[in-house]
Amino acid sequence: MKTTRNWLLSGLLLLVASTVFAQGKITGTIVDEQLGSGIPAVNITINGTTTGTSSDMEGKFTIESSVAKGQLIITFIGFEKKSVNFTVQNGQTVDLGSIKLVEDTSELDEVIVVGRGIIDLAKDRKTPIAVSTIKAKEISEKIGTSDITQTMVNTPSVYVSGQAGGFGDSRISVRGFQQDNTAFLLNGQPINGMEDGKIYWSNWSGMADIANAIQIQRGLGSSKLAISSVGGTVNFVTKATDLKQGGFASVGLANDNYYKSTVGYNTGMNENGWGASVLLSHWQGDGYNNGTYGEGQNYFISVGYKANDKHSFNFLLTGAPQQHDQNFSKKISDYLGFGRKYNNNYGYLNGNYVSERVNFYHKPVANLNWDFKISDKTELSTVLYASWGRGGGTGNYGSSSNKKYVMQTNPVTGLSERTAIDYDQIYANNQALTDGAGNAGNSYLIRSSVNNHAWYGVVSNLKHQLTENLVFNAGLDLRTYDGTHFRQVENFMGLTNFTDTRNLRGENHQGSGTMASNVVTQNVPVNPWQALFNTTDENQRLDYDYSEKISYGGVFGQLEYSNNNFSAFFQGSLSSQSHQRFDRYDYLPQFEDSEKVNNTGYNVKAGGNYNIDQNNSFYVNAGYYNRQPYHDNIYLNYTNEVNPLASNEKILGLEAGYSFKSSMFTANLNGYRTTWEDRVVSSSRTVTNAAGEMVGTTTVAFGDLIYKSNLGVKQVHTGLELDFILRPIDKLDIKGFASIGNWEYEGNAVTRQTDENQNLLKEETIDVDGGKVGDAAQTTWGLGAKYEILTRLSVDADWRTYNDLYGNNGAVKENIMLPNYDLVDAGVSYKFILGQAKTNSITVRLNVNNVFDEVYLSELSSNIKVTDNIPAVGNTPSIGSYQANGRVYKGIADGNQGYFGFGRTWNFSLKYNF
Structure with a gap:
């Protein structure tokens, strides 16, 4: 009886020890695949457990695991759910690096982002401006026969008019300022007319086909250029050369x-x-x-x-x-x-x-x-x-x-x-x-x-x-x-x-x-x-x-x-x-x-x-x-x-x-x-x-x-x-x-x-x-x-x-x-x-x-x-x-x-x- 008891006690100690030594920490950063910025308040849980955490202001997180191998389940409003496998051993800390989340669609392509220092995209909760971002899927879904301006109608302080003039004749106002006083950028390149500041959307009728994202920065905007961003700044980021065939x-x-x-x-x-x-x-x-x-x-x-x-x-x-x-x-x-x-x-x-x-x-x-x-x-x-x-x-x-x-x-x-x-x-x-x-x-x-x-x-x-x-x-x-x-x-x-x-x-x-x-x-x-x-x-x-x-x-x-x-x-x-x-x-x-x-x-x-x-x-x-x-x-x-x-x-x-x-x-x-x-x-x-x-x-x-x-x-x-x-x-x-x-x-x-x-x-x-x-x-x-x-x-x-x-x-x-x-x-x-x-x-x-x-x-x-x-x-x-x-x-x-x-x-x- 004593021998049996000793064996049970030894087994229990080994089990506890193995569990303790299998514990480890998992770290990483949750980022927006398109904008490259960290996403705060993302839910991260270990599959099959109640263990969970949230990402901080920069998208970073740390979670302790009691299992050697498992799967992280990552969820956040407006983005697709993502699963990431992990392995930790002997109390180590494993850094999973940047984990990219994509919009709630399987059609967003992974692209090479070029001109990172030129394209002034505002990063959510870090850049102090009023901003709205429209991704490629929403653009392709809702544009129809309209000018690219139509994709911005569900944005505060944005008004689109002039469509009845003909294809490409629409105009956009931001906070009551007409588009000659709103800055428009294509991959960081100014495109407002240099003579009058105006922009004619008929010249950009293909923008809906090539835009990867549109970001509307109302007010002063984040652009470093000396441009006419009085009403706001609109950044058009086009597709770049795709990684996938x-x-x-x-x-x-x-x-x-x-x-x-x-x-x-x-x-x-x-x-x-x-x-x-x-x-x-x-x-x-x-x-x-x-x-x-x-x-x-x-x-x-x-x-x-x-x-x-x-x-x-x-x-x-x-x-x-x-x-x-x-x-x-x-x-x-x-x-x-x-x-x-x-x-x-x-x-x-x-x-x-x-x-x-x-x-x-x-x-x-x-x-x-x-x-x-x-x-x-x-x-x-x-x-x-x-x-x-x-x-x-x-x-x-x-x-x-x-x-x-x-x-x-x-x-x-x-x-x-x-x-x-x-x-x-x-x-x-x-x-x-x-x-x-x-x-x-x-x-x-x-x-x-x-x-x-x-x-x-x-x-x-x-x-x-x-x-x-x-x-x-x-x-x-x-x-x-x-x-x-x-x-x-x-x-x-x-x-x-x-x-x-x-x-x-x-x-x-x-x-x-x-x-x-x-x-x-x-x-x-x-x-x-x-x-x-x-x-x-x-x-x-x-x-x-x-x-x-x-x-x-x-x-x-x-x-x-x-x-x-x-x-x-x-x-x-x-x-x-x-x-x-x-x-x-x-x-x-x-x-x-x-x-x-x-x-x-x-x-x-x-x-x-x-x-x-x-x-x-x-x-x-x-x-x-x-x-x-x-x-x-x-x-x-x-x-x-x-x-x-x-x-x-x-x-x-x-x-x-x-x-x-x-x-x-x-x-x-x-x-x-x-x-x-x-x-x-x-x-x-x-x-x-x-x-x-x-x-x-x-x-x-x-x-x-x-x-x-x-x-x-x-x-x-x-x-x-x-x-x-x-x-x-x-x-x-x-x-x-x-x-x-x-x-x-x-x-x-x-x-x-x-x-x-x-x-x-x-x-x-x-x-x-x-x-x-x-x-x-x-x-x-x-x-x-x-x-x-x-x-x-x-x-x-x-x-x-x-x-x-x-x-x-x-x-x-x-x-x-x-x-x-x-x-x-x-x-x-x-x-x-x-x-x-x-x-x-x-x-x-x-x-x-x-x-x-x-x-x-x-x-x-x-x-x-x-x-x-x-x-x-x-x-x-x-x-x-x-x-x-x-x-x-x-x-x-x-x-x-x-x-x-x-x-x-x-x-x-x-x-x-x-």
Whole structure:
């Protein structure tokens, strides 16, 4: 008995001893595969046990194991569950290194991230800014036929408008600031236009195909460059050369005869470190509104080379040649009378469709990224880039009296309105001229306004780890830009030639009395591919022909401190610009070159983030910008005359925020106040409503485009933003956002109105104090949900509401407010796994946007009150106010111009991965 007892005791001691010696520690860091940043509050448990822990602010974790071999189960909201095997022995500590989590999808490819020091992506809970990130899967699922801007609609303080103008004509506002004052970056490369700061999404129609992530940094942003990030900064991070071999083919169908096909292939990286990825696509469609047909292509080529552990390179070439017909804003009464898809910018010639307004462009972009790991503490990232833009937009040229229309009675107004262009009559009138010789007074033709450029630049950043907690960045930003602008004949409309005559400007930019003329005999049809290589001879140009040269040089630096609970940064940049204009067409030869204008700007930013614990943190930051005016605001009315009011703009931004994060629920609350002085508000565009209308002392014709801009404006934008993600059960994600803003003008402003040729029609100083900033809803909120019904089968829906939306009328004291509206979008996805190896798949997706077919005004570009009188028509006097005549739509006078938003639309896609 005693012997048996001793054996049992010895066995128990051995068991305890083996258990003790098998215990060990497991460490690692949980990171976001796409952004490379640590993820806090991730749940880590040992499979089959109750032992668990959570990652800290940097994504790091430590867990003690009582078993020698096992499996870690890692879960976190919005990411796929991951299992990691481990082995520990003899009380050792095993470091598993970086454990990458991917979004809740199996379609995100592993990519080589290049330009780490250039691409300023904000790391969650470390960089003290308000930020939202959209990953590749959400982009591909929800983009459909829309511009890339549509992927940002479920973001606080972001408003997208202009879609009804045609493919690629949308605009985005962030915190009430239009996109010429929001910075857009492509892999760290600035892409806002250097002349006016604007961005045209038709030039980036392929972005949805090549974007790996989009990060919207509202407010000051984290970019170290001296850029226009007043409203915010939007970083587009494209796919790089893929590590894996494989490819895909996809097709898409949508309303209004839309069709798209895309193919892509990755070679994978070979033993010598080389690899390539290629993508090609084609799209075409009739457009939602009448007369807005569009078509285009997209190409993407990426070649990667990893020379060794220190040097890696990636070359990228992408472009999206396209053309699309356009719809300009119309009176509400026209839409009510002829339908919400009404557009009168087109007609028929001998039974063939012809649009007067076609935008066409081809803008190849190339960049070479070089990442150099100098040492364990020092890295250098550099991107060399170039873009070559070619193309423009068409419109009418000649006497407006020679432009003929098809007329119909509008049942709302009872008036005969212009519903289409009568090209047959125009053609007949032109051919009736002696020898078919046209001029500005006797004929009509279609011209192209060409806007070409060549842009070269380099951005380089040196990052050095001074201490364990202190990092220093320094770099430079150099750019040179040459633009050329002229008009050429697109379609003579039966003419054989056209003579363009003008009085050349001399000293003081006034007419010299010396006349010059061009006899144009060549026409250049719309073709975005040919526009890249062909240009019109100078003696075949008409109306204007000028160019400009802009040179830019900037330096920047940043000092950042961080530990487990606290991070802080100080950032500054200094830049110098030079501008010069060369007018070959309207000036005597000795006065062709303008005065060169040089100006200097700078910005400083500082902020800090404190992590109270692994769930709670808050941040504050502040920044001041002294920013140079854009080129188009330096020279008056597209002449060589320097604008005396074009001074540096002053921007002061203050922000604070709070963040809560757990495995089930995350939320961010942000507050901001931005003041902006001496700014120039971008021109709004309206179409004159009646023949003989007066603007200043000038009589304008029906249908003429009038542009309005404001100078010397001060704005104050304040607001609160909230966004959250909730995952109450494993298969359900709920997202929400809200933003409440108060965006107003202060003081006085100088208002200028010009015609389409930028001739000054009227200038006045007006009181705008307390006027509401328009073109973006100041109050928005939304809620979305995604539910996985079965494995690989999911449904999702998003609801948004827009309030306090004012007209796009520049700086005015009493801006008109549009009716509130709500939108609901929904979609369903399913993924089929193919083959025994399960390496191939087919994914199908169906989207329905504006599910309930909400009828709403998305924007207005005029400011007519219901108490204003309806304009007189011909010899008939005004019949009184809009209100008295019942000419009011949802509280808005129906003489106002703008756009209705899209009704219910749909799109379907099928993608085969191999």
